[in-house]
Amino acid sequence: MLISINSPSLNKLYYWATGAKGLINGQVLDLQEDEKNFNQIVRIFELKTSRLFQIALLGPIYLKSEKANLREIIQSLRLGSYLGILFQIQDDFDDFNNKENIDLNIFQNYEEQAKIRQREIKVNTLKNLKNYKEVLSLFKNYFN
Numbered sequence: 661m662l663i664s665i666n667s668p669s670l671n672k673l674y675y676w677a678t679g680a681k682g683l684i685n686g687q688v689l690d691l692q693e694d695e696k697n698f699n700q701i702v703r704i705f706e707l708k709t710s711r712l713f714q715i716a717l718l719g720p721i722y723l724k725s726e727k728a729n730l731r732e733i734i735q736s737l738r739l740g741s742y743l744g745i746l747f748q749i750q751d752d753f754d755d756f757n758n759k760e761n762i763d764l765n766i767f768q769n770y771e772e773q774a775k776i777r778q779r780e781i782k783v784n785t786l787k788n789l790k791n792y793k794e795v796l797s798l799f800k801n802y803f804n
Contacts, residue, residue, distance in 0.1 A: 670722040677711035686711075702745055709751075710744025 665671075676682055686707025689700070696704070717736040721728045 665723070667722055667726065669726050669728070670719060673715060673718055673722060677715050682711045683708050705745045705748040706741055708744075709748040710741040713744040713747070714740030716740070 678684070686704050690704045690708065714737055717740045718728075718733065721732050721736060
């Protein structure tokens with residue numbers, strides 16, 4: 661759909677968000693077997709989910725005008741980043757709570773097992789945070 665729209669800025673945004681330095685990179689990092697710290701998890705969320713929110717927020721701005729206001733661009737990128745991270749944290753908690761009692765051996769597909777294990781690792785990392793102040797402090801440090 662986006663490819664058929666004649667907007668170089670929108671096309672560039674789309675490829676930045678979904679290409680090798682965006683969503684694809686996030687997927688590669690996400691599927692790696694090693695345990696991840698908080699900053700690595702948030703980076704994965706930024707590369708995958710946040711980039712899609714950023715497209716949704718910036719797309720209309722670029723459709724309105726090829727020469728978008730720099731302030732609008734920066735605000736949209738920040739908001740998209742925050743929304744994506746918060747959405748993904750909530751989504752991982754929801755998935756973990758729904759799949760907490762599922763025996764991984766019932767899955768025939770290794771990829772599905774790997775995804776569930778990665779979700780468990782992320783949720784356990786997030787659960788180990790003592791309180792919301794610690795989460796807010798980590799977010800503040802991450803984004804500064």
